[in-house]
Amino acid sequence: MEEALLAVAREAIGFMPDDEGLALHTAAASSNARLGPLLEIGTYCGKSAVYLGAAARAAGTVLYTVDHHRGSEENQAGWEHHDRRLVDPRTGRMDTLPCFRRTIEDAGLEDVVVGVIGPSTAIAANWATPLGFLFIDGGHGADVAHADYDGWVRHLAPGGTLAIHDVFPDPADGGRPPYELYRRAVDDDAFDEVSVTGSLRVLRRA
Numbered sequence: 001m002e003e004a005l006l007a008v009a010r011e012a013i014g015f016m017p018d019d020e021g022l023a024l025h026t027a028a029a030s031s032n033a034r035l036g037p038l039l040e041i042g043t044y045c046g047k048s049a050v051y052l053g054a055a056a057r058a059a060g061t062v063l064y065t066v067d068h069h070r071g072s073e074e075n076q077a078g079w080e081h082h083d084r085r086l087v088d089p090r091t092g093r094m095d096t097l098p099c100f101r102r103t104i105e106d107a108g109l110e111d112v113v114v115g116v117i118g119p120s121t122a123i124a125a126n127w128a129t130p131l132g133f134l135f136i137d138g139g140h141g142a143d144v145a146h147a148d149y150d151g152w153v154r155h156l157a158p159g160g161t162l163a164i165h166d167v168f169p170d171p172a173d174g175g176r177p178p179y180e181l182y183r184r185a186v187d188d189d190a191f192d193e194v195s196v197t198g199s200l201r202v203l204r205r206a
């Protein structure tokens with residue numbers, strides 16, 4: 001990955017360790033862009049979108065990145081992953097959209113990374129474009145995570161790549177829902193495992 005983009009990704013606020021970001025980049029770069037564009041659920045401040053956007057640019061496609069920009073449960077005030085810098089002083093609510101726009105501007109990826117702003121399930125319900133690559137990193141509550149799986153995996157083209165973040169086989173390491181999605185993909189939907197890097201799982205649809 002290009003040094004300048006890597007520097008922006010590493011600087012950006014977010015929840016993507018560099019080794020997992022690079023694995024995400026490699027997975028996206030190795031996916032078949034002719035199947036369709038890339039789509040990410042869970043933009044936050046655009047950190048993972050830079051790793052993915054770099055791959056999209058190289059492949060001549062685009063990344064759609066979906067988020068309502070109001071934060072997940074664990075990002076709200078009083079929770080473990082709250083960041084006060086991301087609160088809108090006018091309303092006291094989380095708003096990661098300005099931060100996302102700065103990250104993508106700094107990366108020079110505004111022509112490649114397309115923010116889609118709103119609730120994931122509402123967007124999925126009316127989506128029609130087959131995807132070549134899907135990255136699930138949105139809300140980690142059971143209902144929200146399984147709704148993302150139900151809403152979006154059906155849009156992944158045959159031969160497409162599915163990446164899931166925060167997959168922890170041992171419950172002591174983190175919440176269950178992303179792991180449950182990973183199991184659904186492998187056990188119920190016949191995905192093949194391509195790579196494992198930290199909590200990132202990369203799978204391919206038969």
Ligand code: SAH
Nearest residue numbers: 014015042044048067068071072120138139
């Ligand atoms: N990929 C990011 C981290 C994403 S954090 C990174 O690299 O740092 C999870 C994000 O999912 C939050 O920004 C939150 O606002 C978003 N989110 C959670 N539930 C959502 C939903 N139902 N619809 C849209 N976005 C959602």
Ligand code: MG
Nearest residue numbers: 015137165166
């Ligand atoms: Mg994550």
